[in-house]
Amino acid sequence: MTIDDMKRKLEGVLSSKRFMHSLGVMDTAVSLAKIYGEDVERASIAGLLHDCAREIKGQAVFELCEEYNINVDYITLTQPELLHGPIGAVLASKEYGVEDKGILGAIECHTTGKENMALLDKIIFISDYIEPGRKFPGVDEVRELAYRDLDRSIVISLDNTIRYILDKGVLIHPDTILARNFIIKETMP
Amino acid sequence: MTIDDMKRKLEGVLSSKRFMHSLGVMDTAVSLAKIYGEDVERASIAGLLHDCAREIKGQAVFELCEEYNINVDYITLTQPELLHGPIGAVLASKEYGVEDKGILGAIECHTTGKENMALLDKIIFISDYIEPGRKFPGVDEVRELAYRDLDRSIVISLDNTIRYILDKGVLIHPDTILARNFIIKETMP
Numbered sequence: 481m482t483i484d485d486m487k488r489k490l491e492g493v494l495s496s497k498r499f500m501h502s503l504g505v506m507d508t509a510v511s512l513a514k515i516y517g518e519d520v521e522r523a524s525i526a527g528l529l530h531d532c533a534r535e536i537k538g539q540a541v542f543e544l545c546e547e548y549n550i551n552v553d554y555i556t557l558t559q560p561e562l563l564h565g566p567i568g569a570v571l572a573s574k575e576y577g578v579e580d581k582g583i584l585g586a587i588e589c590h591t592t593g594k595e596n597m598a599l600l601d602k603i604i605f606i607s608d609y610i611e612p613g614r615k616f617p618g619v620d621e622v623r624e625l626a627y628r629d630l631d632r633s634i635v636i637s638l639d640n641t642i643r644y645i646l647d648k649g650v651l652i653h654p655d656t657i658l659a660r661n662f663i664i665k666e667t668m669p
Numbered sequence: 670m671t672i673d674d675m676k677r678k679l680e681g682v683l684s685s686k687r688f689m690h691s692l693g694v695m696d697t698a699v700s701l702a703k704i705y706g707e708d709v710e711r712a713s714i715a716g717l718l719h720d721c722a723r724e725i726k727g728q729a730v731f732e733l734c735e736e737y738n739i740n741v742d743y744i745t746l747t748q749p750e751l752l753h754g755p756i757g758a759v760l761a762s763k764e765y766g767v768e769d770k771g772i773l774g775a776i777e778c779h780t781t782g783k784e785n786m787a788l789l790d791k792i793i794f795i796s797d798y799i800e801p802g803r804k805f806p807g808v809d810e811v812r813e814l815a816y817r818d819l820d821r822s823i824v825i826s827l828d829n830t831i832r833y834i835l836d837k838g839v840l841i842h843p844d845t846i847l848a849r850n851f852i853i854k855e856t857m858p
Binding site: 554555558635639642643646649650651652654657658660661664665668 | 743744824828831832835838839840841843846847850853
């Protein structure tokens with residue numbers, strides 16, 4: 481399937497707002513790929529498809545997890561929206577013909593992050609956070625930082641996410657902590 | 670060894686400030702034990718001895734971990750002060766004659782917390798945070814809360830600790846996240 485075919489298919493399953501977000505993530509991922517030396521086509525596809533499962537709701541989420549052997553723990557049970565990454569990776573493979581494991585992995589971990597993220601994982605993760613449609617206090621600083629210090633921009637986005645979760649009083653996915661710890665450890669002076 | 674013997678021995682290895690802190694944790698743990706139905710003697714001993722390894726520094730920390738088979742991961746390697754819980758549990762057993770596994774467990778996890786803490790673990794954890802010598806913004810609210818909602822007071826102390834770690838830019842121990850998640854999950858409406 482060409483990227484244009486993927487776009488058409490995706491547009492049919494997402495709200496226009498989320499489709500625009502997906503295009504924004506794709507464009508941002510391409511810009512970052514050029515700076516950091518990632519393959520531009522891989523970044524395009526991963527960025528475009530990262531939310532392909534985002535609008536699956538309710539019981540269907542858990543049915544897909546059962547069908548595709550995706551682990552549902554007590555955190556994702558209470559926050560099923562966290563499962564759209566792993567489900568999205570399966571759909572990208574089965575419905576969009578993506579075979580590249582690196583692209584599928586970046587889609588899989590884009591919501592929580594994970595320990596020892598690959599370059600493409602990092603690009604998709606931060607592109608989702610800073611794409612042009614995102615508006616929240618501090619986004620401009622993180623956006624600017626992403627183009628000169630990818631790791632640092634991810635730590636800041638993770639810090640912000642963790643603070644947001646603390647304020648909401650909900651569960652923190654351990655992968656988010658492992659993602660942050662790993663980058664801090666790797667970039668420690 | 671009687672509690673008085675333990676006190677004398679502990680006074681010999683801790684600074685007077687930390688010895689006073691230990692007595693404060695002991696007293697607070699006893700008060701909470703009475704409210705929540707924990708054994709008062711267990712709470713006394715665990716509170717008194719929780720920091721018995723706190724003033725071991727430098728290479729000696731890692732030598733003791735090797736000697737006693739205590740796991741040192743990349744987080745505790747960069748923050749060796751986190752190891753005084755596990756080392757303290759070993760010393761409480763070997764040097765203070767404590768055999769009660771529940772007391773040793775409470776000493777072991779008092780710094781990071783852990784998933785599925787026992788009542789005594791919780792009492793020591795929060796007593797360490799709110800004992801009368803502790804002075805920081807918000808401590809009075811957590812102190813008051815601990816006497817009527819132990820779980821909620823622990824979640825707030827964990828939230829505060831995580832925010833503090835984020836501000837400092839250092840690593841977060843996953844056990845701290847698991848401790849918080851578990852209590853929130855168990856007490857969810």
